[in-house]
Amino acid sequence: MGDGPMFQLHRTVVLVGMMGSGKTAIGRALAARLAVPFVDSDSAIEEAAALTIAEIFERDGEAFFREREAEVLRRLLSGPPGIVSTGGGAFLAERNRDAIAEMGVAVWLNADLRTLWERVRHKDTRPLLRTANPKATLTALFEARNPIYSLAGLRITVGRTASIDETTQNVIDTLATRPDILEKNL
Secondary structure (H helix, E strand, O other): OOOOOOEEEOOEEEEEOOOOOOHHHHHHHHHHHHOOOEEEHHHHHHHHHOOOHHHHHHHHOHHHHHHHHHHHHHHHHHOOOOEEEOOOOHHHOHHHHHHHHHHEEEEEEEOOHHHHHHHHOOOOOOHHHOOOOHHHHHHHHHHHHHHHHOOOOEEEEOOOOOOHHHHHHHHHHHHOOOOOOEEEOO
16 A cells, blocks of 8 residues: 555546435545545535525525526536535536536435435425425425436435445445546555
């Protein structure tokens, strides 16, 4: 083993998927393992606006938020390779999918509906689930979005009982099948 890092990341990895699929937790762990920067695009938007996502939605509307999201994503993709986690809606926009495919790689964290519901049902931080029947809302979002998430360059199945470490290792193993994205230093 040399003294340098075990891996060389050549392209920014953008984690996409439903709310509750683990994009932020896996993103942080992945960045730590690969010794690259991690940015949560929602946090970057909140920082730039000095408002929460929920406040931006309420004050300026979803269209305005999606504009900021596209700008932030493009900026993150133009920087040095790192790990980016996105809000659940980011990958739905064709311009974002194109930017990610051109400058990085999308990795879909594919969790089943039961797992997602178990993870989000007790949180009130999800503006899209502030409805009379949040489970029905989540189900409708899941059915509408999964065909679009499936357009991601790479897919990881998130096991219901898998730990953050196990899922992170799964992502690394999958990325390492693409030396143009993640190269193992020998």
